[in-house]
Amino acid sequence: MTALLEVRGVSKRFGGIHAVKDVSFEVREGTVKALIGPNGAGKTTLFNLVSGVFAPDAGTVLFRGEAIQGRPPHRIAARGLSRTFQHIRLFAGMTALENVMVGRHPRTRAGFVAGMLHLPWTWGEERQIEARAREALDFLGIPELADAEATSLSYGQQRAVELARALVSEPELLLLDEPAAGLNMRETVELARLVGRIRERGVTVLVVEHDMGLVMNVSDEVVVLSYGEKIADAEPRAVQKHPEVVRVYLGEEDAA
Amino acid sequence: MRRAGSSRYARVALFVAVVVAVQLATRAAGKEFFLTQLTMSAYYTLVAAGLSLLMGYAGQISLGHAAFFAIGGYATGALTTLDLSARRGEALVAFLERVRVLAARPDPYGGELLAVHPWAACAAALVLAFAVALAIGVPVLKLKGHYLAMATLGFGTIVYSVVLGTSALGAADGIGGVPPFPVAGGLAVGGGRAARVANYYVAWGLVALALLLLVNLVESRVGRALRAIHGAEDAAAAMGVDVARYKLATFVLSAVLAAVGGVFLTHYNAGIGPGESGIMKSVRYVAIVAVGGMGSLWGTVATSAVLTFLSLRGYFGTLDDAVFGAVLVLVMLFSPQGILRLDARAALAAALGRLRRTEASP
Numbered sequence: 097m098t099a100l101l102e103v104r105g106v107s108k109r110f111g112g113i114h115a116v117k118d119v120s121f122e123v124r125e126g127t128v129k130a131l132i133g134p135n136g137a138g139k140t141t142l143f144n145l146v147s148g149v150f151a152p153d154a155g156t157v158l159f160r161g162e163a164i165q166g167r168p169p170h171r172i173a174a175r176g177l178s179r180t181f182q183h184i185r186l187f188a189g190m191t192a193l194e195n196v197m198v199g200r201h202p203r204t205r206a207g208f209v210a211g212m213l214h215l216p217w218t219w220g221e222e223r224q225i226e227a228r229a230r231e232a233l234d235f236l237g238i239p240e241l242a243d244a245e246a247t248s249l250s251y252g253q254q255r256a257v258e259l260a261r262a263l264v265s266e267p268e269l270l271l272l273d274e275p276a277a278g279l280n281m282r283e284t285v286e287l288a289r290l291v292g293r294i295r296e297r298g299v300t301v302l303v304v305e306h307d308m309g310l311v312m313n314v315s316d317e318v319v320v321l322s323y324g325e326k327i328a329d330a331e332p333r334a335v336q337k338h339p340e341v342v343r344v345y346l347g348e349e350d351a352a
Numbered sequence: 353m354r355r356a357g358s359s360r361y362a363r364v365a366l367f368v369a370v371v372v373a374v375q376l377a378t379r380a381a382g383k384e385f386f387l388t389q390l391t392m393s394a395y396y397t398l399v400a401a402g403l404s405l406l407m408g409y410a411g412q413i414s415l416g417h418a419a420f421f422a423i424g425g426y427a428t429g430a431l432t433t434l435d436l437s438a439r440r441g442e443a444l445v446a447f448l449e450r451v452r453v454l455a456a457r458p459d460p461y462g463g464e465l466l467a468v469h470p471w472a473a474c475a476a477a478l479v480l481a482f483a484v485a486l487a488i489g490v491p492v493l494k495l496k497g498h499y500l501a502m503a504t505l506g507f508g509t510i511v512y513s514v515v516l517g518t519s520a521l522g523a524a525d526g527i528g529g530v531p532p533f534p535v536a537g538g539l540a541v542g543g544g545r546a547a548r549v550a551n552y553y554v555a556w557g558l559v560a561l562a563l564l565l566l567v568n569l570v571e572s573r574v575g576r577a578l579r580a581i582h583g584a585e586d587a588a589a590a591m592g593v594d595v596a597r598y599k600l601a602t603f604v605l606s607a608v609l610a611a612v613g614g615v616f617l618t619h620y621n622a623g624i625g626p627g628e629s630g631i632m633k634s635v636r637y638v639a640i641v642a643v644g645g646m647g648s649l650w651g652t653v654a655t656s657a658v659l660t661f662l663s664l665r666g667y668f669g670t671l672d673d674a675v676f677g678a679v680l681v682l683v684m685l686f687s688p689q690g691i692l693r694l695d696a697r698a699a700l701a702a703a704l705g706r707l708r709r710t711e712a713s714p
Contacts, residue, residue, distance in 0.1 A: 147590060173592035181590075187583030189647065190576070198580045202592035204573055208601050211572030212565040218572065225573065261591065 106155030402606030411582030416508030422629030424611025481611030526625030
């Protein structure tokens with residue numbers, strides 16, 4: 097299998113803090129890779145470096161072999177990389193359906209002039225956008241929420257809408273930033289099943305997560321970060337036994 | 353849920369019906385002289401409608417939109433009143449006259465005046481507004497919230513100072529003697545009682561056309577992207593929306609619309625003064641959008657028509673500016689969503705939905 101995403105020697109500093117230090121790893125096509133580590137380990141920063149929110153100070157990020165580091169987020173999204181946010185970022189004042197329809201942006205093209213003139217070719221595109229958005233809501237099991245104001249939904253429902261919005265563009269790589277945060281046990285189990293279904297669709301997944309149960313359950317490989325550095329990169333079971341990982345998670349005395 | 357596609361034309365049709373009804377009402381009431389102020393408010397409404405798109409949908413404020421109105425008005429005013437008849441010997445002038453960019457007309461003293469034809473002047477004015485909006489928008493739209501408000505305020509102040517201080521633009525007197533704008537078949541945008549009714553329809557027809565374009569835009573892929581930018585800019589970018597470009601395009605579009613209003617009102621009034629570019633004018637447009645409801649084009653248009661008409665008729669007397677200032681304060685305090693918010697129905701439905709959900713849960 098080839099690497100869909102390659103992170104090579106990426107570093108990022110914020111003032112005096114070295115948030116990510118020379119991190120390298122690969123995400124192979126069709127797999128689920130997890131990124132774990134204690135709070136402040138640099139997971140979200142790494143995510144933001146991949147999705148274009150920040151540019152790395154050093155290193156390269158290759159997506160399908162092409163360098164994407166430092167490119168603006170909308171260009172990276174257009175290449176087939178989609179994401180969710182740790183703190184849910186739904187569009188206020190729009191329905192769940194409309195939120196998901198925005199997610200279809202990279203796959204559609206009606207601009208200002210076509211929109212103002214309501215040109216006939218855009219009608220089909222609009223219908224297609226809505227149909228895809230409804231499909232995505234169906235896939236998440238929330239078709240009945242289509243017309244609800246997105247930000248008025250429950251936390252778990254908002255997470256689902258955000259996922260539908262990320263999936264509707266048919267991304268090649270899906271970045272999930274702590275998708276289980278704020279979910280109860282039942283919802284977390286459902287989420288694990290959902291990640292499996294997303295993967296069955298052929299979408300490669302990179303997930304930042306705190307919930308170890310979920311990570312061990314869904315991922316093929318796990319990267320462990322600590323203080324901005326990679327300390328392990330292996331299968332879940334191997335990672336669990338990795339002495340450095342045990343030390344970081346459980347404390348010094350257990351290291352031996 | 354947003355209004356469905358077919359009802360957008362129903363709303364435009366309703367709007368046209370109201371425009372016709374108002375005209376018939378003024379005739380029935382024997383107050384046809386109201387049409388003059390109603391016509392003027394149509395041109396100001398173009399500014400408000402564009403600003404509504406910028407503020408209510410894309411979520412970007414501008415405290416300098418009167419400047420774009422003035423740029424349009426002053427450009428067409430200056431170009432249609434300059435006199436090149438003494439320079440007919442020059443090749444360029446002769447050429448421009450031959451291709452009818454320049455047109456001769458009698459001046460008030462029995463002589464002849466050679467100036468830019470209103471259509472060419474209008475085109476030049478809109479290109480100028482477009483260029484200025486682009487030049488200002490690129491650096492300024494990187495700013496957010498208060499900072500964007502301050503920067504656009506500064507831009508408005510500059511334009512006001514320039515038109516006030518430039519003698520070629522008439523300084524404090526402004527520009528007068530601007531010719532009517534020939535539309536078609538002898539009909540021209542200009543003063544005069546004979547064409548009062550026709551002018552009323554030309555002006556509001558222009559508003560209806562602008563509304564049709566804007567409503568289409570709002571209901572399109574771009575409209576959703578603009579509302580997404582308003583809702584969560586970083587998430588919009590992550591969904592592939594080129595945030596900077598969309599903001600800029602919206603800013604430029606609203607600026608050009610303001611300039612269209614400026615061009616036609618200047619021809620209608622046969623002139624323009626520096627007051628049109630003043631800060632209070634910009635504040636007034638913002639107040640109108642605020643009352644009409646952020647994100648409601650129809651509310652903005654209705655508010656603009658009524659408030660501007662009342663103001664032009666002098667009902668607010670010497671408190672004219674104070675009325676708009678007070679309106680702004682009151683709306684921000686008590687109803688930041690606007691008073692005439694037409695999607696109030698959606699808000700109500702959402703509230704009912706919440707109620708149902710709380711009832712359903714034990």
